[in-house]
Structure formats: C-alpha cells, structure tokens
Amino acid sequence: MIRRRLVHAASNASICCTPASSHSSYGRRPLSTIISTTLPSHNLPTNSERNNRSDKPIKFRRRFSSLSNDVDSSNREAPIATTTTTIRHQRPIYVAATRQHVGKTSVSLALVSHFTKRFGTENVGYMKAVGQQCLRVWDEPVAVVSDENDDDGGIGNASKYNGDSDEESSQEKGKYVVIDKDVKLIRDHFQMYHLQYSDMSPILIPRGYTKNYLDGKIDHAGQMADIRRAYLNIVKSTAANAEKSRRGGRNDCGSVDTITICEGTGHAGVGSVVGAGNARVAAELGADIVLVANGGLGRAFDELELNRSLCLQYGVNIAGVVINKVQPDKFEQTRDYLTKAINQMWTGPNGEPAPPILGVVPDRPYLGCPALADVESHFGSVLLSGSDHRYRHYDVGSNVQGRSIGMSMITTDLAAFLRTMQRQDENSRTLFICHATRDDVILGFLGEYRRRTRRGMPFQSALVVCTGGDDGMGDFDDDDMDGGLCSEVCEMIEDAGPSGPPVLIASGYSPAEAAKEIRTMTPKFNANDERRVTRATEHYEPYIDFDLLLERTSTNIEVLDVEGAIA
Secondary structure (H helix, E strand, O other), X not given: OHHHHHHXXXXXXXXHOOOOOOOHHHOOOOHHHHHHOOOOOOOOOOHHHHHOOOOOOEEEOOOOHHHHOOXXXXXXXXXXXXXXXXXXXXXXXXXXXXOOOOOHHHHHHHHHHHHHHHHOHHHEEEEOOEEOOEEEEEEOOOEOOOOOOOOOOOHHHOOOEOOOOHHHHOOOOOEEEEEEHHHHHHXXXXXXXXXXXXXXXXXXXXXXXXXXXXXXOOOHHHHHHHHHHXXXXXXXXXXXHHHHHHHOOOOOOOOOOOXXXXXXXXXXXXXXXXXXXXXXXXXXXXXXXEEEEEOXXXXXXXXXXHHHHHHXXXXXXXXXXEEEEEOHHHHHHHHHHHHHHHHHHHOOOOOOOOOOEEEEEEOOHHHHOOEHHHHHHHHOOOOOEOHHHOOOEOOOOOEEOOEEOOEEEOOOOHHHHHHHHHHOOOOOOOEEEEEOOOHHHHHHHHHHHHHHHHOOOXXXXXXXXXXXXXXXXXXXXXXXXXOOOOHHHHHHHHHOOOOOOOEEEXXXXXXXXXXXXXXXXXXXXXXXXXXXXHHHHHHHHHHEOHHHHHHHOEEEEEEEEEEEOOO
C-alpha cells in the first residue's frame, strides 16, 4: 500500500525536520537543514510559522508522481483515497541556567524523569553537548532496534550499532571514553541504555582546552560537527525505538513519540570563548531553551534578561522559565511578580506573547546538604573508616537558638565533648571537626561509637580531622601518609572498618577553615547517591507544567496520506 510508505516518511520528518533558526550571522546551516537533505522534498515549517503559537497546523504535503511512474498503467487506474493526518513535530529542549549553581541539573532530572514515564525510556534522548567536569567510563556499542521485514528504506533499516563508520559499528567490545559526570548520572539513574556515552557527551572542555582552541589547535567546524553527529545518533536511536513500538502496536503515548533533552553548562554564554556557548549550540540543534533562575525578583529578572539577549542574538526560541529555590513564604509573590515583569518586558512589538513561567520550585534545604562523599571530594580525602556511609547527608546549616547542631567544631576538653555526644538523641546527625593533635577527642569519638553499638543504639555522627596549623596548633607535613595522625590512632580508626563511624582527614586545613569550607560548599549530584537524585526528582516534578512545555516546543503538521491498490 502506498499509504504505508507515506506515513513512515512523515514520522521520520516529524523527528528530523527541525525548523531553522537564524544562523546567517555566523554563516552555518542549521542542523534541521542538514537532516532534511536526506528526506524527500517537503513544505517544511518556516521561522514565522514556528514562532506562531496558534493552534493552526502547518501543511505538510508531498507529490507522488515519481511513485506513480513505477507502476503499470493498470494500477494507475486504481481508485485512490486520501486522508489528512495531523502529527506533532517535537523540537529538542535545551536547559540552560542564568548562572552556576541554580538547579539546572535538578530541572533536567525532572524533565527526563517525567518524559521517560510518559513516553517510555527508550523513546527519550539526553545529551550534554559541552561538559566540563569529566570522568572515564567504559562505553559499549548500543544495538539499534531494527525490523528485518522493513522494505521502505526508513530508519528501521539503520545499522545494528550506532556509529559513524563501519569500523566503529563493528567494535562490539566497546572502548573507554571520557564524559561529563552528569551524563553518567542521567544515563545510569534512568537506565537509558539505548544511548551511548560518547553521543551523550560529545565535547569536553578540560584545563588547557581554551588555549588550544585560541591557538588554532582545535578546529571549530570539527567541534560543532561532533555535536551535530552525536545529536543525530541520539535521534536515530530513539526514532528507531519509536518506529518499532508503533509497528508493534505498543505506542500509546499520543502524538509525540520521541523527545531529546539537552542540558547546558552554566548560563547561556558559557563556552563562548571556544565558539560553543549554550545559545549557539541550541541554535545549531534547532532547540528551544528553558531558562532556570534562582528565586527573587530584581536580581532574578536581571539575570534572565542578560541570558535572553544571547538567545535573541542566535534566533533561539525561549520555551519558558523555571524559577528555583524560592522561599516557601514568598512562593506566590515570586510567581506573580515575575510573571508580570516577563509579560511587560518580553512581549513582542507586534503583540507576540512572552515566554511563560513553566514552574516555580520552592527551596528544599535537604538538597543542599553535603554528603560525606562531597566532603571527601572537596578536601581530596578518603574516609579512613565508615565508607559504607559515604552518602549520608549532614545539615551543616541547621541551628537551634543560634547554636549549630548539624556541624560542631570541638574546642572543649574530652569530658565536655563526651557529654555533648551522649546528650544527642538516637537520630541526631552531627559532623564534628577537630585538630589532629586532639588524640583524646578522636579516641572519645570511637569510644562513644562502640558504647552505642553495644547497647544497640544507632550512631550517625562523623568526624573530620584537620592537620593545618593556621590557628596556631602547628604545621604537619602533607606527605605524611597518616595526615598528621600518629600511627597508633590511625590504626584504631581503620580497624573500625567500612561499617564503623565515618572519619576522614582534611589535610592542610585548620578546624575553622574546614568548617567554613563545608558550610559554604555547593553539593553536586553523584551517580551513586541514589537517595539525593530520587528526592530531587520527586521534589521538582510536581512544580513544572510539562504539558505547557510540550505545547511550547512542538508544532502541528498535517500529513496527506494517499491510499491505493498496487499490484
């Protein structure tokens, strides 16, 4: 049937034909143009049609004279029935923040979580086009869903493995790759095993990258080609899965079959020095941007306005805004006044509506509480004991009547310290800090742990031992393997084992310096910290309007289906 071929071509176009943005300012074809050259000629949506948010669908038709030439005259006389089907073309969603540490990864987690539940994990893509904090992982080729009976030359006939060449497709054993740490977090947590690490993290900017770029050692065209190639591989993988589900009758997710979330790095201009700023990359991919800002009014809007200017420069549509970490008692006030500010300042000259606020997320202090793994990473240390509790969180900012109860620097004698610990209830969780010269405090800490263990009582406190001497307690050699601790005390700590009380060394810091560092640090997500990732996802999802986001980032396209008998 001709109809089967036409519907398949339309479904491919719905994934690949992203409307072009204004890229003439830097002389490069948008990704949508590159993709569409592989498809038959269609009347694709224009920029003006893309920015029109009315419900009027865009016409999408194809001439079939070439098909009719392939059949004999008897078949040409067969009756032909035509129907019009409306499909929804979904553009990629690019998440960018107004500055660092405002919750961009948290919002990305919420988006991926919602859409994997809504459309199915295998139909959702994710990438962080430009990364900074990297780690090394093993990357295996990913089998692409294919249909051996497919005879219409579509995506279903893709290579068995994602790759850019036959040589890569044959590397079934995989290889080690360096990726951004957030990519491992997202892929592993949501089990997105249909995507390869290398496609999800195509560009990394480690130390020295900027100098090499400015010296001409890194080719800009090749850099952007890597991003486009990675994105196309993700589209190919998710599209193949969606096509397989559709043919198997398992697709019940509505008119949108696949979606790709692209997480940025910092604000819209981060990466501009190497020609890979967030706004520019979003333009290359034909993506719509979601801007994430911290709660507030004046400062929040000022930061949004700065980022909006870059989006306008590269012709990137702003799908909406998410306001994060809002004080609960100012929730309604923040939402109402920022909505007024955006509507007044961002409404177009011809009455084009301003981007909406997609969500206002109240602050949750727990998500800002460091885990022991964060403290380890910050001080470049390793737990001497208690490693089983590496992802235990401590509310270091909590206090009662001006006295900190989540973190305590020990300056008293041993008797006073023991009384402090013994007054704590069973669920208390305090991060104690002392100097390496306080052997009495360290032994008292270990003794209280053993006392509670014998009585069947939980013990959740931890101890940070500092070796710095800025407070007049003397300097210690950082090359000492025990970090300034005498070998006998260090051995007693290690004997407590992985299940014992957590103790780690902060080499080179005084107790006061260590306390300040811990109190002001910004905890980051860790792929192994499932509790924090789950809580962040559960906290953010209820406050984001996903239906409005899909409406803002998709376009209706009418497809003409032609059905007729062919011998």
